[in-house]
Amino acid sequence: MIAEHEITARVPFAGSDIPSDAVINSCVHCGLCLPACPTYRETGLEQFSPRGRIYLMKAVADGRIGMESAVFQEQMSACLNCRACEAVCPSGVLYGQILEASRTQIEQAKADGRLPPHPWPARLLRFGAFGVLFRRPGLFRLFSRLMWLYQKSGLQALARRSGALRALKLDETEALLPPICDRFTIPEGQVLPAEGAERFTVALLTGCIMSTAFADVHEATIRVLRKNGCTVILPPDQGCCGALHAHGGDLNGARDLARQNIAAFEGLGVDAIIVNAAGCGSTLKEYGHLLHDDPQWKDRADRFSAKVKDVTEFLATLDLNTVDMRPLNLTVTYQEPCHLAHAQRISAQPRQLLRAIPGVTLREMQESSLCCGSAGIYNITQPDMATRLGERKLNHAEATGAEVIVTANPGCHLQLESGLRRRGSKMQVRHIVEVLDEAYKR
Ligand code: SF4
Ligand code: SF4
Numbered sequence: 001m002i003a004e005h006e007i008t009a010r011v012p013f014a015g016s017d018i019p020s021d022a023v024i025n026s027c028v029h030c031g032l033c034l035p036a037c038p039t040y041r042e043t044g045l046e047q048f049s050p051r052g053r054i055y056l057m058k059a060v061a062d063g064r065i066g067m068e069s070a071v072f073q074e075q076m077s078a079c080l081n082c083r084a085c086e087a088v089c090p091s092g093v094l095y096g097q098i099l100e101a102s103r104t105q106i107e108q109a110k111a112d113g114r115l116p117p118h119p120w121p122a123r124l125l126r127f128g129a130f131g132v133l134f135r136r137p138g139l140f141r142l143f144s145r146l147m148w149l150y151q152k153s154g155l156q157a158l159a160r161r162s163g164a165l166r167a168l169k170l171d172e173t174e175a176l177l178p179p180i181c182d183r184f185t186i187p188e189g190q191v192l193p194a195e196g197a198e199r200f201t202v203a204l205l206t207g208c209i210m211s212t213a214f215a216d217v218h219e220a221t222i223r224v225l226r227k228n229g230c231t232v233i234l235p236p237d238q239g240c241c242g243a244l245h246a247h248g249g250d251l252n253g254a255r256d257l258a259r260q261n262i263a264a265f266e267g268l269g270v271d272a273i274i275v276n277a278a279g280c281g282s283t284l285k286e287y288g289h290l291l292h293d294d295p296q297w298k299d300r301a302d303r304f305s306a307k308v309k310d311v312t313e314f315l316a317t318l319d320l321n322t323v324d325m326r327p328l329n330l331t332v333t334y335q336e337p338c339h340l341a342h343a344q345r346i347s348a349q350p351r352q353l354l355r356a357i358p359g360v361t362l363r364e365m366q367e368s369s370l371c372c373g374s375a376g377i378y379n380i381t382q383p384d385m386a387t388r389l390g391e392r393k394l395n396h397a398e399a400t401g402a403e404v405i406v407t408a409n410p411g412c413h414l415q416l417e418s419g420l421r422r423r424g425s426k427m428q429v430r431h432i433v434e435v436l437d438e439a440y441k442r
Helices: 021-025 038-043 050-061 070-078 084-088 095-111 120-133 137-152 155-162 215-227 243-247 251-265 278-284 298-307 311-317 348-356 383-399 410-423 432-440
Strands: 200-204 230-233 272-275 308-310 330-334 360-362 404-407 428-431
Touching (some): 021 095, 038 383, 120 243, 137 155, 200 215, 215 311, 215 432, 272 278, 272 298, 272 311, 278 410, 308 311, 311 348, 311 432, 348 432, 404 432, 410 428, 428 432
Parallel strands (some): 200 230, 200 272, 330 360
């Protein structure tokens, strides 16, 4: 196992998943992306900007520095992969692709001994999360049940009061743990008929975190879809979407999960594959790229991705059933998940749906589409920047005077709820389908 001081030569990109030269070279260094970048906005430093990070990737690609460079590794981790830069770039630089490839290069070099490995707690965390929990839905559900027991038994309250979590430096991570839904999971394999005349048949991605901690959001999604004439299928044998793997430098892990999901959904003959988590939806829509080098799966992946729709994107194309809604008398503000606004470019549709609900007032917050700092496991790996961005977001949300922050992604949901708890705020966080569902409850 190589140590830091033993690296004598530059460590180049190598093997598979090398960041594309064509994409790196499509950056013309105009700097128009800088104001959109949350880490640049917070630091004002070029190396914390998209342009600075692309420059570092190019330096490794050209052999001017190697992957052992501390600043290269630091910046590949410090980026949120929020893709706000990609959405505003006039040259169409596919930043997410080269970032994920760069992270995969670092992880491959750490695994095969060309770079020093992660410290053992990080190795354990990566193995437990990427290699075990998010690969095996059964184990993930078992883990969720244990977390539920931890919360309901009073152990959580005791651990928080005793200071043990702080002593183990686990207090900030533990604070992100969502209240696990009492019902644990949405049973897969069911077909739930449309209410009234059937207009569409759709399949729902149940996923990992959404099917356990946010099982109630899935239930609300199913009720809202059925109210709008959709028969909803919950295909068995599906798994995690692979977003955490792709964002965390394990593209092969993401590919395995993509193949599992494509096999689980193809052949159903549905009109759409519905996703209610922005990060999952953007990954599912990119399965075609993920498997572009695999001749057996590429076309199947493209066909699968073409059917994927975020639930807000899908509902906004329907003649939304407002007849069955009751007025809510609710003031909300909308926090845009990055992977909805920037990666999928879905921004107007959630607002359109909120405005369609009688009695809902939408008050826009400043910087609604600036990342809240959640970004997958970023709030665990980069807690300082994550907290700064979370506080910035909550300041803007509270300034609206709204009662509820509406969002559409579990990571944002957890990050915002944890920040509100820290502040002792009475504001609530809700998924957009929960608000729609409430309006349908007479
Ligand atoms: S990524 Fe795009 S916007 Fe940013 S500097 Fe390069 S070309 Fe300009
Ligand atoms: S993905 Fe987000 S954090 Fe990373 S460089 Fe682009 S705008 Fe900045």
